[in-house]
Amino acid sequence: MIDAIWRIESARLIAGLARQVRDVGLAEDLAQDALVAALEQWPESGVPDNPGAWLMAVAKRRAIDQLRRKQRFDRKLVELGHELEIDQQAPAPELSAALEGDIEDDLLRLVFTACHPVLSTEARVALTLRLLGGLKTEEIARAFLVAESTIAQRIVRAKRTLAEARVPFEVPQRPELAERLSSVLGVIYLVFNEGYSATAGDDWMRPALCEEALRLGRVLAGLMPHEPEVHGLVGLMEIQASRSGARVGPSGEPVLLLDQDRARWDQLLIRRGLAALERAEALTVARGEGLGPYATQAAIAACHARARTPEETDWSRIAALYAALSERAPSPVVELNRAVALAMAFGPAAGLELVDVLTAEPSLKTYHLLPSVRGDLLAKLGRYDEAREEFERAASLTRNGRERTLLLDRAAACPGGSAPSPHR
Amino acid sequence: MRFMVLIKANQDSEAGVMPSEELLTAMGKYNEELVKAGVLLAGEGLHPSAKGARVRFEGAKTTVIDGPFTETKELLAGFWLIQVKSKEEAIEWVKRIPRDPNEAEEIEIRQVFEADDFGDEFTPELREQEERLRAQTAAQHG
Numbered sequence: 001m002i003d004a005i006w007r008i009e010s011a012r013l014i015a016g017l018a019r020q021v022r023d024v025g026l027a028e029d030l031a032q033d034a035l036v037a038a039l040e041q042w043p044e045s046g047v048p049d050n051p052g053a054w055l056m057a058v059a060k061r062r063a064i065d066q067l068r069r070k071q072r073f074d075r076k077l078v079e080l081g082h083e084l085e086i087d088q089q090a091p092a093p094e095l096s097a098a099l100e101g102d103i104e105d106d107l108l109r110l111v112f113t114a115c116h117p118v119l120s121t122e123a124r125v126a127l128t129l130r131l132l133g134g135l136k137t138e139e140i141a142r143a144f145l146v147a148e149s150t151i152a153q154r155i156v157r158a159k160r161t162l163a164e165a166r167v168p169f170e171v172p173q174r175p176e177l178a179e180r181l182s183s184v185l186g187v188i189y190l191v192f193n194e195g196y197s198a199t200a201g202d203d204w205m206r207p208a209l210c211e212e213a214l215r216l217g218r219v220l221a222g223l224m225p226h227e228p229e230v231h232g233l234v235g236l237m238e239i240q241a242s243r244s245g246a247r248v249g250p251s252g253e254p255v256l257l258l259d260q261d262r263a264r265w266d267q268l269l270i271r272r273g274l275a276a277l278e279r280a281e282a283l284t285v286a287r288g289e290g291l292g293p294y295a296t297q298a299a300i301a302a303c304h305a306r307a308r309t310p311e312e313t314d315w316s317r318i319a320a321l322y323a324a325l326s327e328r329a330p331s332p333v334v335e336l337n338r339a340v341a342l343a344m345a346f347g348p349a350a351g352l353e354l355v356d357v358l359t360a361e362p363s364l365k366t367y368h369l370l371p372s373v374r375g376d377l378l379a380k381l382g383r384y385d386e387a388r389e390e391f392e393r394a395a396s397l398t399r400n401g402r403e404r405t406l407l408l409d410r411a412a413a414c415p416g417g418s419a420p421s422p423h424r
Numbered sequence: 425m426r427f428m429v430l431i432k433a434n435q436d437s438e439a440g441v442m443p444s445e446e447l448l449t450a451m452g453k454y455n456e457e458l459v460k461a462g463v464l465l466a467g468e469g470l471h472p473s474a475k476g477a478r479v480r481f482e483g484a485k486t487t488v489i490d491g492p493f494t495e496t497k498e499l500l501a502g503f504w505l506i507q508v509k510s511k512e513e514a515i516e517w518v519k520r521i522p523r524d525p526n527e528a529e530e531i532e533i534r535q536v537f538e539a540d541d542f543g544d545e546f547t548p549e550l551r552e553q554e555e556r557l558r559a560q561t562a563a564q565h566g
């Protein structure tokens with residue numbers, strides 16, 4: 001039960017403390033001290049009426065104790081101690097009301113601090129889950145399939161880095177904001193992907209990461225309601241999550257998007273996702289900008305979500321969205337996606353034209369999906385000899401056994417010419 | 425995991441009597457808190473059972489019974505659907521539901537079934553592309 005209260009209160013507690021002590025690491029230590037005190041006292045005394053305010057009061061008392069013990073009486077600290085003492089004497093309801101006003105700003109500051117570019121991506125992820133998700137070190141370690149000591153070290157080092165770099169506890173201003181926000185969104189989406197990519201046999205903590213990322217995204221949407229990309233990311237995650245019940249077959253095998261039983265898509269999540277996308281679109285229009293990368297990906301996911309049957313999929317819109325995405329964030333992989341969408345919308349020749357351009361792309365040299373897509377389009381055009389060659393090349397590049405079999409089957413299925421070499 | 429939080433009907437809710445303004449305000453604030461914490465998926469209040477009906481199945485026969493229904497304690501007046509990490513967290517949120525101090529009531533918490541198995545090791549972006557591709561492959565195979 002104390003765990004549950006911690007989960008609800010910890011981020012606000014740490015955020016509020018961090019504003020006052022100006023050190024995220026120290027704020028977390030103080031919050032942890034308060035948690036320990038709760039674990040000691042609540043079983044006997046019972047849970048206080050306002051557990052959040054109780055934890056905050058205890059943490060502040062610890063802060064003052066620490067300041068005194070260290071005898072660091074430079075002016076700033078004395079002032080701080082004085083301020084804390086006054087706060088402490090305030091009755092609980094007033095105290096919590098005083099905290100309430102600023103707490104959302106504090107939470108936002110905490111988000112931006114945990115995802116600060118001075119930290120490595122790994123450190124940002126660990127710190128975000130720890131400070132904002134209230135996850136224990138052990139849980140983060142299990143979710144990412146690494147040793148607990150690795151995560152513990154990562155967090156300690158991250159806190160030290162923030163302190164040494166004197167990262168201010170603040171929300172960045174424009175023009176810095178856009179880049180900093182994209183770091184925050186990147187961290188959340190990374191957490192989501194880590195969970196989304198978990199396999200059936202994995203620890204339950206891995207899929208739980210999807211829920212955690214969704215929760216963080218929704219929280220952020222509440223804190224920054226006017227940022228279109230925040231809603232774009234939330235929309236993308238909600239729609240992707242809506243398919244989780246349909247993307248795995250009874251024996252754990254993946255089920256392809258177009259083969260999924262659409263009745264098993266979660267309509268509530270789809271509706272939430274579409275609503276988030278609409279908000280992103282409206283905000284973008286109001287700003288006179290084009291859709292950002294997350295909102296664009298959400299719009300692509302929405303095309304699938306809106307189609308009641310695979311045949312109803314609006315492939316030409318998907319192709320146009322990929323083109324827009326490509327323009328904003330050029331990537332050969334996105335271009336390959338666009339080629340597939342073009343082929344679905346306008347026929348294999350249209351897709352092949354773009355794929356042929358991509359064969360010159362060095363970064364796709366060893367990417368098995370390129371020859372795989374090319375082979376598919378060639379086969380559809382009846383150019384079987386070339387198709388067979390591409391399927392065989394794709395088979396030699398993939399590391400997935402199931403996929404290799406599939407590709408070699410397709411090579412063998414190409415009519416005419418000699419039989420493919422049986423190197424299975 | 426998801427939990428359904430079920431609010432039971434009482435005489436007032438069945439009579440269509442609205443809660444006090446104070447309680448409504450507190451409820452609004454509570455809902456906002458759920459949204460801001462990122463846990464609220466859906467929530468609705470229900471009209472009195474007088475506006476509802478029951479459909480009874482007996483063998484091949486179906487009978488429609490219009491409300492109101494008398495056994496007030498077994499009736500629902502509303503629900504929240506929340507997504508949280510544990511049953512304890514759900515309980516903690518339910519404890520914070522604003523209530524009328526003069527009323528005794530019971531709020532039920534039920535876990536929602538879901539598929540928690542996940543697919544293979546692709547990022548969603550790769551995955552969709554892969555899915556389309558394999559679907560084409562499958563289509564060609566017939």
